[in-house]
């Protein structure tokens with residue numbers, strides 16, 4: 191079922207057209223990664239979706255109604271959440287729950303459950319000023335979902351965390367996404383690949399892609415042959431001009447050849463190797479991952 195629909199969304203700051211007429215649809219149950227280079231407009235879109243920045247034009251609907259009217263179904267974790275460092279985790283949740291007008295008896299049950307969920311049961315009574323970055327981020331998630339929103343929106347929730355903090359956050363989001371629709375922006379494509387079933391790629395305020403992960407892979411994933419051999423200009427010239435070749439990347443004695451067709455590409459590459467007597471040390475077929483596809487699309491845009 192359709193949860194969010196943004197139509198012809200546009201945002202101008204002065205003369206700068208930061209978001210250039212975007213259509214975006216999110217269905218219930220989806221976990222969506224919003225990807226894009228620095229300055230692509232991810233934060234601006236997120237702020238418009240949650241209603242703290244007004245679009246210059248266009249419309250944002252949540253369950254068919256204006257997003258301003260439907261704020262209560264959204265939970266939000268900003269890119270740089272700020273907390274009162276003297277408050278304890280529990281006090282913060284009680285405060286946020288109060289702002290959401292959650293009745294006290296409900297909160298008394300919900301707060302320990304949430305602290306348990308985000309792995310802060312033992313630390314709920316400590317001042318937030320003593321928390322690590324990862325603990326603060328998990329507390330941020332707890333405050334974002336205290337009112338049990340249908341839709342959780344996060345702006346780069348993992349970017350500032352160390353590897354263990356990132357792993358904890360990913361495991362937490364895996365649990366939350368069972369019951370909650372999620373959209374988050376990130377630069378960490380491995381996380382998006384692990385967690386999400388939908389990918390949106392934003393570049394200079396335009397959506398290059400908005401597709402399920404499966405469709406994205408079917409439509410855009412290219413086979414790549416990795417060939418390790420001493421550098422050889424004659425071979426590289428032949429391969430560079432091959433009509434089956436989409437793209438070549440070379441670094442040292444490694445060459446990555448993106449081809450249009452696996453079987454014909456393999457036969458032809460092996461033929462070029464025989465022709466030039468290239469002393470190959472490695473010949474391997476791999477499929478592109480999300481990062482490869484993202485980098486290629488942004489480069490070609």
Ligand SMILES: Nc1ncnc2c1ncn2[C@@H]1O[C@H](COP(=O)(O)OP(=O)(O)OP(=O)(O)O)[C@@H](O)[C@H]1O
Nearest residue numbers: 203204206208226227228229230231232233234235
């Ligand atoms: N309040 C503002 N006033 C003027 N320009 C702004 C404002 N907010 C954002 N911008 C500009 O809009 C563009 C998009 O910024 P935005 O923060 O949305 O990108 P982003 O994709 O989230 O970037 P990052 O990955 O670096 O966080 C940038 O050029 C930025 O300078």
